[in-house]
Amino acid sequence: MGFGPYLLLATLEGLVTAAVLSLMALGLSLVFGVMRVVNVAHGEFFMLGAVLAWYFSSLVAGDPALGFLLALALSPLVVALIAWVSDRLVLSRLKYEPEATIVATIGLLYIIQQLALTYYGADSRPVEAPFTWRIQLPWFGYSGYKLAVIGASILLVALTALLMMRSRIGLIMRATQYDSETAQAFGIPVRRVYSAVFALGAALAAIAAVLVVPIRQAHYLMGQEPLLLSFIVVIIGGLGSLRGTVVAAVLIGLSDGIISMFFSPTLAKMLATLLVALVLVFRPQGLFGTAAR
Amino acid sequence: MTSNGISTPFSRRSVLKGLGATTGLITAPGFTRFAQAQSSEPIRIGFQCHRTGIGASYGRWYERTTMAAAKLINEAGGINGRPLEIVIEDDGTDPARGAEVVEKFANQHKVDLVYGTLFSHVVVGSAPAAGELKMPYYVVSEGYHVASGKLNRYCLQPGITDVKAQVRSVAPWIADNLGKKVTLVYPDYAFGHDHRDFFEPAIQAQGGEVVAKVAIPPTETSFTRYLPQIPRNTDVIYHVMVGPAVLTFVKELGEFFGNSGPQLFGFIDSLEAVNINSPGLEFLDGSHFWEGMPRYAQPDQPDYVDFYRKTVGINDEGASVNDANDVSTNAHMFGCWETLFVIKRAMEAANYQGPQDRQKLIEATEAMEEMEAGREHPQGRKIFNGKIHQAFGEQSISKLEGGRLNVVHRTSVEDGLYEAEADYTTQSF
Numbered sequence: 001m002g003f004g005p006y007l008l009l010a011t012l013e014g015l016v017t018a019a020v021l022s023l024m025a026l027g028l029s030l031v032f033g034v035m036r037v038v039n040v041a042h043g044e045f046f047m048l049g050a051v052l053a054w055y056f057s058s059l060v061a062g063d064p065a066l067g068f069l070l071a072l073a074l075s076p077l078v079v080a081l082i083a084w085v086s087d088r089l090v091l092s093r094l095k096y097e098p099e100a101t102i103v104a105t106i107g108l109l110y111i112i113q114q115l116a117l118t119y120y121g122a123d124s125r126p127v128e129a130p131f132t133w134r135i136q137l138p139w140f141g142y143s144g145y146k147l148a149v150i151g152a153s154i155l156l157v158a159l160t161a162l163l164m165m166r167s168r169i170g171l172i173m174r175a176t177q178y179d180s181e182t183a184q185a186f187g188i189p190v191r192r193v194y195s196a197v198f199a200l201g202a203a204l205a206a207i208a209a210v211l212v213v214p215i216r217q218a219h220y221l222m223g224q225e226p227l228l229l230s231f232i233v234v235i236i237g238g239l240g241s242l243r244g245t246v247v248a249a250v251l252i253g254l255s256d257g258i259i260s261m262f263f264s265p266t267l268a269k270m271l272a273t274l275l276v277a278l279v280l281v282f283r284p285q286g287l288f289g290t291a292a293r
Numbered sequence: 294m295t296s297n298g299i300s301t302p303f304s305r306r307s308v309l310k311g312l313g314a315t316t317g318l319i320t321a322p323g324f325t326r327f328a329q330a331q332s333s334e335p336i337r338i339g340f341q342c343h344r345t346g347i348g349a350s351y352g353r354w355y356e357r358t359t360m361a362a363a364k365l366i367n368e369a370g371g372i373n374g375r376p377l378e379i380v381i382e383d384d385g386t387d388p389a390r391g392a393e394v395v396e397k398f399a400n401q402h403k404v405d406l407v408y409g410t411l412f413s414h415v416v417v418g419s420a421p422a423a424g425e426l427k428m429p430y431y432v433v434s435e436g437y438h439v440a441s442g443k444l445n446r447y448c449l450q451p452g453i454t455d456v457k458a459q460v461r462s463v464a465p466w467i468a469d470n471l472g473k474k475v476t477l478v479y480p481d482y483a484f485g486h487d488h489r490d491f492f493e494p495a496i497q498a499q500g501g502e503v504v505a506k507v508a509i510p511p512t513e514t515s516f517t518r519y520l521p522q523i524p525r526n527t528d529v530i531y532h533v534m535v536g537p538a539v540l541t542f543v544k545e546l547g548e549f550f551g552n553s554g555p556q557l558f559g560f561i562d563s564l565e566a567v568n569i570n571s572p573g574l575e576f577l578d579g580s581h582f583w584e585g586m587p588r589y590a591q592p593d594q595p596d597y598v599d600f601y602r603k604t605v606g607i608n609d610e611g612a613s614v615n616d617a618n619d620v621s622t623n624a625h626m627f628g629c630w631e632t633l634f635v636i637k638r639a640m641e642a643a644n645y646q647g648p649q650d651r652q653k654l655i656e657a658t659e660a661m662e663e664m665e666a667g668r669e670h671p672q673g674r675k676i677f678n679g680k681i682h683q684a685f686g687e688q689s690i691s692k693l694e695g696g697r698l699n700v701v702h703r704t705s706v707e708d709g710l711y712e713a714e715a716d717y718t719t720q721s722f
Contacts, residue, residue, distance in 0.1 A: 001521045013518050064572070122349030126540055128572045134548055140521070143548045216514050216541055221346070225514070261518040265510055 005139035006261070014257020015250075016146045016215070019153030020208045022249035024226050025233035026160060026242065027204030033240025034177045034197045037091060037101045041108035042205055043227025045083060048112060049075050049206025050127075050218035051120045057127045064128035068214070071127065076206040082112075083202030087195045096194070109223075116220040124222075129214035149211045156207060161242055173197060177240065229256075232272050236279050238289020248287065335378035336371070336640070338363075338633075339398030339407040341419065346386030347511070347535070348412045350566035351622045355409055355433065356381065358626040361605045362633045372640045377633075380404055388418025395422040395430070405648060408636065409433055409629060412535075413483040420444040427722065429651055431636060433628035435459070435585075437487045440683035442715020446722060449658055449682040452632030453585065453625065454675075456487035458709030461495045462688050463558075463583050466702050468499035471556040471581065472528025475501060478519070479533050481508035488533050488560070509534070516542045520549045533560035540567050540574075547576035557581070561588070561624040561691075568612075568620050570696050577693050581701070584689045585624040586672045587611075589697045601630065601671035610697070627672040634669035635661070635677075652722045658682075659718055676706050680716040685709050 001009075028042045052075040057067030086108055094100040133144030164170040175183045176193045184190045208226075209218075216222070233252050237244030252272050259268040279286060340359055343352030363377050371377055380402045384391040391410065398404045406429040410416050413436035420438075423430035424445035432439060432450050437457045439450040467475065475496055479485035485508065493503045507522045516538070523530060534542045543563060546554075557580035564582070587594075588611035590602065605626070606614050613619035635658065643650055643657035659679030666674045673687040685706050691698040 001525075006521050009521060010518065013515070017515075117345060122345050122353075123566070124538070124540070126571055132572070134551060136551060141548050141551045143545075217538070222514070225512075257518065261521070265513065265518075 001139055005137070007258070008137075009140060009142070010258040010261040011254065012142060012146070012257075013261065014254035015150050016253075017256050018250045018253025019150045020212050021226070021229055021233055021253050022157055022246050023153055023208035023211075024205050025230040025237070025245045025249050026157065027201035027208075028230045029234045029237070029240055029242070029245045030160075030204070031198055031201035032234065034173055035091075035096060035194050036098060037096055037198070038098070038105070039198075039201065040102060040105040040227070041086075041112060042105075042201070042230060043223030043225075044109050044112040044116075045079050045202040045223075046205040046209045046226050047116060047218075047220060047223035048082065049079050049209030050213040050222060051116055051220070052078055052206070053210040053213045054125045054127050054218040055120075065130035068127065068130040068210075071213075072207070072210050075210050076203040079206035080199040080203040084195050084199040087198040091198065092191060092194065113220060113223070120218075120220060122220060124217040124219035126217045127213045143215070145214060149215070152211055153208075156204075157246055160204070164242060169196075229272070232276050234286075235276050236287060238286025241286065241288040241290075244286055244288025333375060335376045336373075336645075337378045337380055337402065337404040338636070339394075339402055339404035340379050340381045340409045341384050341391060341394050341398070341407055341415070342381050342409060343386040343411060343415070344381075344383035346384075348386035348415075351411050351625065352383075352386070354566070354622040354626045355411060355629050358605050358629040359409060359633065362630040365604060366633065366637055372637045373645060377637075384410070384415055384419075386412050386415060388414045391415040391419035392422040395419050395426065395428060399426040399428050403648075405429075405645075406431060406636070406651070406654070408632060411435075411625065413438060413487075416448075417444075417483055420448050423447045427651060429655055431632050433625070433632050434484075435487075435625070436484050437491065438483060440678075440681040440713075440715070442681060442717065446655065446682075446717045446720040449655070451635040451658060451661065451677055451682070451684050452630075453628030453684065454686045454688065454709060455683055456484065457491040457711060458683075458685050459560075459583065459585075459688055460488060460492040461711060462704035462708035463690060464492060464495035464501075465499050465708070466690055466704070467529060467531070467558055468496060468501040471558055473499070473501035474504045474526055474528040475531050475558075476505040476507065476523045476527040476529070476555070477503055477531050478507045478509065478523075480511045480535055482511050484535065485509075485533065488531075492531065511535070514538050514541065516545045517549060520546065523555070527555045529556045529558050530554070531558050531560075532563050534563045535565075539563050539565070540571060543574060543577060547574070550576075552576060559583070561585075565622045565624060566620050568618065569693060569698065578696075580693055582691050582693065582698060583624075584691050584698065584700070585686075586627045587689050587691060587698065587700050588621065588623045589691075589699070591700050595666070597666070597668045597671050600668055601627070605630070631664075631670050631672060631675075635664070638669075655722075674706055676710070678713055680718055681713045682717050 024046055031037055031039045053071035056071040056074050060067035060070055090104050091101055094104055129145040135142045135144050172188055172193055176190055180190050233248045234245055237248030256268045342356055343349055359379060363379050367376050382394045384394045395407055398407050408431040410432045411434050413434050416432050416434045417438055424447050430448045433453055435453055435456050437455045438444055439448055440455050479488045489506055504524050504527055507519050509519055559582045561582045561584045590609035607621045608614050611621050611623045639654055639657040643653040645654050661677045664670050664675040675684045675686045677684045687706055688704045689700045690702040692701045
């Protein structure tokens with residue numbers, strides 16, 4: 001295969017990674033931005049989204065699109081509910097102390113992972129894609145569904161941006177982010193906002209997972225790698241910055257696609273981690289983040 | 294008790310007399326009750342099982358096969374008149390955990406031997422621990438690591454053929470029927486490296502060549518990015534992938550090539566525990582697979598294969614009789630069954646009584662040569678080479694047609710035989 005088609009395939013693969021990663025990292029970044037909570041269990045919310053997607057889609061016989069749509073509707077809802085309960089039961093009781101919440105979310109990670117292992121099992125299971133168009137290019141065939149994932153992700157990121165920038169809920173969230181004490185003094189129910197943000201962050205991870213599960217299958221250990229990549233993305237982009245997260249996700253996704261295709265996947269991970277180190281040294285607030293006040 | 298006895302009411306002489314009398318009584322021919330009580334203790338086999346981690350679907354079926362075989366052995370009177378007890382520990386399909394499990398078996402469970410492991414990195418990670426603890430380690434892997442001589446005298450693989458022999462026996466069929474220019478796609482660790490290292494000389498011997506080798510890291514979950522490495526002049530893609538991502542791999546292969554790609558020859562590892570009729574796999578129709586033991590019941594299969602399948606609990610499609618979606622790892626799991634029967638035979642030959650006889654047990658296994666096909670060896674006839682601790686068996690090549698795998702060729706034991714490169718019997722215990 002010539003260089004051109006090779007690069008095209010690498011770019012397409014990189015964009016799929018970037019699409020999933022931006023949704024996932026957006027959730028992580030939102031939770032950190034508003035609540036100052038480093039959510040180590042974020043990868044497990046992703047995994048839970050995929051596992052539930054398998055469960056919901058297996059309830060519907062017939063056209064695979066029906067099962068997939070059911071999963072897309074219900075899986076993020078259930079994950080959001082679980083996140084909301086976790087926030088009420090655990091994080092709020094720790095008064096969102098940064099060190100305590102890191103340890104608590106690590107605990108949550110193991111609990112969710114083991115529950116998935118117990119009730120879902122150690123198998124990987126496929127979810128049928130809602131459609132199986134195969135696009136035949138002159139050099140190779142490509143999955144139409146993967147292209148749809150890229151489109152869906154762009155749409156969802158835009159919706160989240162609108163929610164944050166244009167809606168009243170977004171305004172409340174931003175107010176809480178800038179100064180939670182003053183927000184509270186103005187009558188904003190900060191604790192409820194925190195629970196809602198934690199649930200929204202988890203739902204974004206779950207949506208990313210539902211989109212990815214027809215490509216990659218559901219497995220109880222699948223949360224680890226996207227968690228690492230999302231941390232890389234939010235550190236490079238700047239914690240709490242929506243624009244930074246998206247730019248960094250595309251950067252990391254594309255470099256992962258292209259470098260791992262022309263060289264090796266390990267090299268792509270090495271360079272991404274090196275980039276994190278460089279960002280931390282020269283621009284600790286991230287490419288688009290604002291310096292801590 | 295004795296030291297208390299010496300200090301107060303008894304004289305030294307009376308205690309010595311009493312001790313002497315007791316010893317005499319125990320060793321006297323008439324005193325058999327204690328000896329009997331000891332010998333009816335169960336023989337404990339530590340089963341190092343991939344219950345979790347990437348080997349979990351194999352682990353599940355290895356466990357079912359093992360329990361079925363153990364039950365059968367116990368119903369027939371156990372080993373040397375003693376029942377068999379299987380002690381299971383999960384190694385998480387992780388080499389470090391594997392070594393810990395071997396130690397746990399030795400120090401905590403006090404088992405007679407350790408058995409059952411599949412994934413080559415776990416075998417390689419655990420083997421040194423088995424050697425240090427002088428613990429017989431009967432693996433049901435496929436890697437060449439045992440036969441290579443790189444492990445130690447305590448490691449044996451008597452129930453399943455290794456990759457080097459497998460690829461030697463299927464290479465002539467591939468060259469004659471599918472094509473001579475082969476691209477290998479394999480996982481980038483020990484098991485995959487065995488395919489890489491031994492298939493190339495095997496296909497060259499048939500006048501063929503390996504035109505490209507595509508190594509894929511074992512943690513990879515997406516494969517499209519590797520597929521452009523397959524050269525255009527490839528006649529046959531030889532694929533062998535393992536773990537949770539196998540289905541994704543074959544699906545992406547289908548998306549990439551459609552129906553116009555090269556011929557496919559897969560090691561069934563690429564589809565173990567996966568339903569062949571899963572959505573997205575339609576393009577595999579007409580392709581060929583290696584199988585250690587056929588997944589689908591074959592029209593001409595012997596009675597002992599019927600018996601084996603029924604006892605383990607798989608239906609004619611190779612899925613669990615209780616759940617048609619629970620597809621077995623039938624191409625590998627027979628190795629557990631056969632290994633347990635080899636252990637039984639070796640323990641009987643060595644008159645194994647307890648851990649003090651471990652050396653005799655290994656020597657008895659090394660002395661084995663022929664294993665006849667039958668209930669104890671349902672996969673087929675085997676030859677065991679005691680020098681390299683490795684069994685050689687027959688292999689099946691199956692064609693996927695109409696949603697099922699039909700055996701189209703069966704290789705002989707002799708097709709896979711190779712010269713031993715090591716001799717464990719010269720190592721001291």
